[in-house]
Amino acid sequence: MICSEPIFPPFVVVVLLVSACLSTAVSSTKTLIESEPPPANQTFRTGRELDKFRRIRSYLRKINKPAVKTIKSPYGDVIDCVLSHHQPAFDHPRLKGHKPLEPPKRPTGNYSFDSIKETFHSWIDTGELCPEGSIPIRRTTEEDVLRASSIGRFGKKLARGVRRDTMSSDHEHAVAFVNGDQYYGAKASINVWAPLVRDEYEFSLSQLWVISGSFGNDLNTIEAGWQVSPELYGDNNPRFFTYWTTDAYQATGCYNLLCSGFVQINNKIAIGAAISPRSSYRAKQFDIGIMIWKDPKHGHWWLEFGSGLLVGYWPSFLFSHLQNHASMVQFGGEIVNSRSMGYHTSTQMGSGHFADEGFEKASYFRNLQVVDWDNNLIPLSNLHLLADHPDCYDIKAGKNAVWGNYFYYGGPGRNSKCP
Numbered sequence: 341m342i343c344s345e346p347i348f349p350p351f352v353v354v355v356l357l358v359s360a361c362l363s364t365a366v367s368s369t370k371t372l373i374e375s376e377p378p379p380a381n382q383t384f385r386t387g388r389e390l391d392k393f394r395r396i397r398s399y400l401r402k403i404n405k406p407a408v409k410t411i412k413s414p415y416g417d418v419i420d421c422v423l424s425h426h427q428p429a430f431d432h433p434r435l436k437g438h439k440p441l442e443p444p445k446r447p448t449g450n451y452s453f454d455s456i457k458e459t460f461h462s463w464i465d466t467g468e469l470c471p472e473g474s475i476p477i478r479r480t481t482e483e484d485v486l487r488a489s490s491i492g493r494f495g496k497k498l499a500r501g502v503r504r505d506t507m508s509s510d511h512e513h514a515v516a517f518v519n520g521d522q523y524y525g526a527k528a529s530i531n532v533w534a535p536l537v538r539d540e541y542e543f544s545l546s547q548l549w550v551i552s553g554s555f556g557n558d559l560n561t562i563e564a565g566w567q568v569s570p571e572l573y574g575d576n577n578p579r580f581f582t583y584w585t586t587d588a589y590q591a592t593g594c595y596n597l598l599c600s601g602f603v604q605i606n607n608k609i610a611i612g613a614a615i616s617p618r619s620s621y622r623a624k625q626f627d628i629g630i631m632i633w634k635d636p637k638h639g640h641w642w643l644e645f646g647s648g649l650l651v652g653y654w655p656s657f658l659f660s661h662l663q664n665h666a667s668m669v670q671f672g673g674e675i676v677n678s679r680s681m682g683y684h685t686s687t688q689m690g691s692g693h694f695a696d697e698g699f700e701k702a703s704y705f706r707n708l709q710v711v712d713w714d715n716n717l718i719p720l721s722n723l724h725l726l727a728d729h730p731d732c733y734d735i736k737a738g739k740n741a742v743w744g745n746y747f748y749y750g751g752p753g754r755n756s757k758c759p
Contacts, residue, residue, distance in 0.1 A: 449717025495598030515672030525633025525711030690750025
């Protein structure tokens with residue numbers, strides 16, 4: 341579908357704010373009356389809980405690295421400035437003793453900046469920056485880990501994080517994708533909203549996926565975008581995030597910097613940080629640029645945020661199939677439908693409005709491109725669309741001279757046609 345009306349590019353303001361509060365643990369002591377001993381299972385239950393907290397604190401000591409400076413964001417998060425070579429990535433046996441690599445050559449092509457001015461607020465706007473040679477890391481708290489189903493699952497997606505078929509009952513998608521070729525990266529601009537997430541264990545995200553392997557247990561993906569996840573972050577703010585896996589979300593990979601893998605080089609970007617301002621219905625639109633591409637020289641997969649801010653890279657040895665190239669690229673939205681109330685969730689995707697509503701109402705991806713074998717950004721060909729529950733969340737694509745390939749997507753979830 342070719343858009344018949346001109347679409348004016350929005351003003352884009354990218355703001356990284358870091359958010360989720362540290363809370364103080366309060367302990368209370370109960371005096372037991374000798375004549376009334378506790379139930380037989382009380383001691384066992386207390387011991388089990390103590391063991392759980394010991395394991396959580398051991399995990400926190402491992403993941404929260406020593407800080408050379410600490411910054412409190414307006415959203416309540418604590419940001420630790422960690423020396424680059426002390427970040428979690430360098431716990432990996434193949435990275436021990438290494439230092440972050442120098443930036444690679446960026447892909448050549450049309451970047452479509454649209455004369456957009458970018459500003460950064462919150463802890464960056466106040467002048468509170470991490471020193472050169474360090475990176476900002478959102479501190480993980482006990483409360484963060486306790487919200488997960490287990491310590492082992494903290495910071496990880498459930499299996500089925502990529503659209504495989506239309507039969508998934510819990511993960512629902514509205515995506516555009518290309519396949520049938522060799523892909524060495526992808527790029528898009530995504531406008532940012534704050535969709536309502538109705539259940540603590542649901543999420544709503546908008547991202548791009550770089551995919552290789554089958555859709556079995558050997559699935560490799562690299563992912564980046566924005567998400568609202570009360571379970572992971574403890575609030576309903578949209579946050580910049582990354583993810584990777586090399587075994588279909590089973591044992592490898594994690595969100596952000598919650599395991600050894602992604603190597604961050606930027607001292608201004610806090611992965612897991614809240615994004616503000618957000619787009620508003622029938623008002624100003626704000627979007628973020630995301631580009632992922634494979635460095636032709638070393639083979640690592642690099643991430644760029646906005647117009648030219650290199651965040652870091654995923655070392656190629658993390659992957660099996662993605663050591664070579666991607667076989668599919670997806671763009672779009674995903675939600676989790678837990679049906680916790682016995683019917684379809686009303687968790688929103690994107691803006692919470694259907695694609696037909698268009699600009700200033702529906703959520704969008706614009707300037708979709710992929711990277712070819714020669715490190716060139718090129719327009720998409722053979723773009724496919726899929727909404728696996730179109731009465732709940734849908735998608736509609738177009739193309740014009742300003743936005744190139746684009747699409748609108750999203751929806752409210754539960755409604756009269758989505759019971």
